[in-house]
Amino acid sequence: MIRTENLTKVYNGKKAVDGLDLEVGEGEIFGFLGPNGAGKSTTILMLTGMIEPTGGRCLVDGIEVAKDPLAVKKIIGYLPEDVGFYGNMTGEQNLDYFARFYGMDAKKRKARIAELLELVHLDGVTQKAGEYSRGMKQRLGLAQALINDPIVLFLDEPTANLDPEGVREYRDLVERLAGEGKTVFVSSHILSEVRAVCRTVGLLANGKLVAQGTLDEVARTLAPSDGDVVRIVVETREHLPDIEDPEILAVERNGNRAVVRAKTDIRDRLTETLFSEGLHVREMRIEEPDIEDVFMAVYRR
């Protein structure tokens, strides 16, 4: 549904996005992760036809965005970061103004706007948008992104200004939209947010795609290389004796806990040994790289 090929954007001689190759399938909830300034918003601006790439190309539903931005804008919805509205108009008037660009007649506009305002809990709000709180603006932003019932939704830092209840509702909404077959592209620098809703992620750093896949796949790809070593965490009720096995490379002991570095997964053998020595095994697991640590390491690069 979304594809970029060697997508590049240069600002003042600096590459904001550098040869990005990305693919997001239909109905996916894709998390676009990266630290501030990584090039996430620039990528979204190119995908939504708001700026032209310096090099490469991007396609949404098979349409090359730079060649026909209007055709793309008709089938997508976009919630910009820090979304803005016309402060002298109500939420309803703002939505009506945007809806007119899709050729919707007055009756259709009215029905759609009422439906969306109810969805984001802004129905009955008569204030002008200039008097809205940041959270209300964010909710109205979501409504304007859905005004044309898009098949692809781009959300840039969607939960930035929402309260916990708003975040929960947003997550439910995204799940529901994905259930309807819509593709949702969520850009964020908050891992926990992406983790909560996204099935696949892409990690961007310095304009380049560092990894793409499920969160676990990305975490494994990015984990610090330790050769083919397997790290096994062991905990027993009793004090741990010396553990000997030809596959073991090293053991880091700490009372009744230890992290065993071995050439292969020797958990079965290890369990038998400890059991035969009359020890009670409380924990025995392969230590996976900590996803937060892995992402933080990339963010700090």
Next chain:
Amino acid sequence: MALDRLLNVARKEFSDHITSRRFVIILALFLVISAVSIHDGIENYNNSLESYNEQLQRMEEFEDPYSSWMPEKPSIMYVFISMMSYMTALGGILALAIGFDLVSKEKESRSLKTLLSHPIYRDEIINGKVLGGVGALGFAMALSLAIAIAMLLIFSVVPTVDEFAAILVFGAASLGLLLAYFAIALTMSTVAKESGNALIYTLVIFAIVSSLLPMLGMMAADALAGDPPEAPEMGPMGKQVVGTASSGGYFVSTASQSVVYGGTEDPAWREYEEEMKTYIEKRRFINDISNLLSPQMNYYTVAMAVTNPRIALMISSYTDAGVQEEPGSLAEALGRVWMNIAALIVFPSVFFAATYVKFMRMDIR
């Protein structure tokens, strides 16, 4: 460009303008001053008409020996002369007020980014904004002319077809002036990142084109035309040089001078007179060229040609004062100021073009 998208933007912009407190307050002030000044103008016109009728009556009664001389019938266009001064002041403020934050405010509120995420091209947005602004200023102008005409009719002054045409031309020239200031404000609004800066830049450009440029034009004329020729030492009696500086609050920056004869032909004086004429024409040419860059000066020239063609002709005439010229029809009067009319059209067009280019390349991150 799809017309419906352009009109959607223009409709919203027009509605924003005419419902904004800023626009309504300035327009109300403009209309009140307009009505008061039209009222004064009508009184003056009625007085002039009375005096004209008395003169005609006296001529018939006393069989005036100067039978070839006829008093000039006052035109109702005199009523509009007073509109010129506040048109450049309040009208200018109105135009600047609706234009200076038209784009910068959208950048500040980030509504431009939201708007651009919907199916619309950038040129449709900027053209829609221009159209909406032109519509709002046209609305203001039409309203003030409608009030003026209504007041004329209330006071039983009925314009002829020619006078009605002249009123429309006056309105068009006034709109041209307002568009010039609106175009400056819109350009600055596109260039500046913040509305506050946009307003400052707008006022600076406004001061440059309305005051500094005419002053520089006069200085350039002085510098380039050199010193005026010196008069011969022994001249015939009664010769004098008359300089026209101002007329009814209308500042004439050019030195229009004429030599009045009062004696016999003298070759030295004749030569001096020719040199003086060349000198004046040279000064005037330089000054006129620089004035073309000032919408205010162009407006004064065009509006004067419409409201008071006789004085406009006297100001623009290089010929000896002894030769009387008739101002002719409205078309002829406008024909004499075609360069100023063209300048009134070109000036906003240049600024609108600059706005367009800048807006199309604007970074919207």
